[in-house]
Amino acid sequence: MEIHILVYRETELTQARRADIRHRILEAARGLVAAGGFGAVQMSDVARAADVATGTLYRHFPAKPLLFAEVFRIAAGAEVEHVRAIAEAPGEPGSRLTGAILQFTRRAARGRRLAYSLIAEPVDPAIEAERLMFRRAYDTVFRRLIQEGMDAGVFFSEDPSVASASIVGALAEALVGPLAPESGLDAEAVEARAHAMAAFCLRALAARRPAPSSQLPAS
Amino acid sequence: MEIHILVYRETELTQARRADIRHRILEAARGLVAAGGFGAVQMSDVARAADVATGTLYRHFPAKPLLFAEVFRIAAGAEVEHVRAIAEAPGEPGSRLTGAILQFTRRAARGRRLAYSLIAEPVDPAIEAERLMFRRAYDTVFRRLIQEGMDAGVFFSEDPSVASASIVGALAEALVGPLAPESGLDAEAVEARAHAMAAFCLRALAARRPAPSSQLPAS
DNA sequence: CAAAAAAGTGAATGGAGATTCATATCTTGG
C-alpha cells in the first residue's frame, strides 16, 4: 500500500516560466524608471506594465525597495561595463581615460532620464546603497587606469584613490546639470563638456615630463 | 455713536514672539537633522524639540518640505559663506583654492552628519531643489576664483564652468565616502585627502608656465 | 474687564500606496 504524496514538483518548465515572469517584471520596472524615474513608479504600475497582478510582484520580490534595487543594479552594471571595456582596452592610458569619459557621457546623453535616475535622482535608501556601489565600481575602473598610467610613467598622482574619486565626482557633477530632466542642453554641448572634462582630468594626472611613451628609458 | 471693532492689532511684541517661535522651530529642526538626517525627522519630533504643538508648526510653515527646505537653505548658506570668505580673501589664487578646499573639508569633518545630509542624503524633491542651489553656489565661488586666476595668468582652463563643476563634484565625491555616517575615517585622514584633492585641482588648473606672479610683464 | 482677533493645542482625520490574503487557476505525476 504505497502512498504517493508527491504529485507536483518543480520542473524545468516551471522554473523557466518563473524566471520569465521575474524577468518581465524587471524589464517593466526598468522601462518605467527610464521613462519617469524611480520616484514616479508604484507597484501597481509595474504590475500593469508587466501584465501580472500586484500580488504576483511579491511572489518574486519581497518588497518594493528590493525590486528597485535590482533594477538599479542591472542598469548601473551595464553602464559600468561599457565604460570599463574602454578603460581596459589596449592603448595609451591618456587616450583610454579620455575615451572612458566620453563613453560615460555619450551613454548618459542618450537615455538621459535613466542616467539622471542612476546618478542623481533622490531615491530610497535601499537604492542609494546600490548607487554607492555603482560609484565605487566606477571608482575602481578609474583607479586601475590611473595606477596603470603611473606604472607606465605617464600619470602622476599623490593619492590615486583621491584622484579616481575626484574623477567620478567630476563626471557626476559636470553632468547632473546638463542631464537634469529640465535642462535643455543638446548632445553637442554635452559632448563639448565631456571633452573639457577629459582635458581637465588629464592635466591633473599628467606626469611632469611629457609621456615617455616613445622614448627608451635613459638608464 | 462710534463703533470700535479693532481691538487686537499686531504689535512689536507680538511680532517678536512670532519670530522667536519660528526661530525655535528652525533651530529644533536643524538640530534633529544634524543628529539624524532629514529622512529621520518627522513633524511631531520637531514640535516636541521646539516645545510647541504640532499644529503650531503649520502656523509658521505651510508644509513640511518648506520647513525643511528652509533648514537646508540656512545650514547650506552658512557653509558656502565660510568657503566663500576664504576663496575671496586677498592672496594668490592657488593658495586661496587650496584654502577653500581645506575649509570645506574641515567643516564637513566636524558636523559630519550634517555635511552628509547636505551633500548626499537622499531627500525629498523640494529639498533636492535647495541642494542644487547649494551646489550652484559653490560652483559660483570656484568659478570666480578660477576666472580670477586665469586673468592673473596663473590658472588655465578651456572651460571654467566645467572646471568649477568638476571641483565641486570632486569635493562631494571624495568626501561622501569618508563622510558617510558609517565610515570610520578619522579627521587626520580626511585632512590628508583634502590636501591631495587640492593638489589634484591645482595641477588641473595650472597654467603651463609657472606663475608669473613675481615677474614683471616682459613687454 | 470685555470683546475681538490671533495664536496655540493635540487628538482625530485623511490619503497615498505598499502589502496581504482568501480565492481561483494552473501544473504535475500517477
Place this chain on the structure above:
DNA sequence: CCAAGATATGAATCTCCATTCACTTTTTTG
C-alpha cells in the same frame, strides 16, 4: 482525470504620518 502543491489574482487592509480643525489660551485696545 484526480489530488496535491504552487502560483496568480486584485480588492481589501494596514500603516505611517502629514495635515487639519474644534476648542482653549493669549494678547490687545477701549
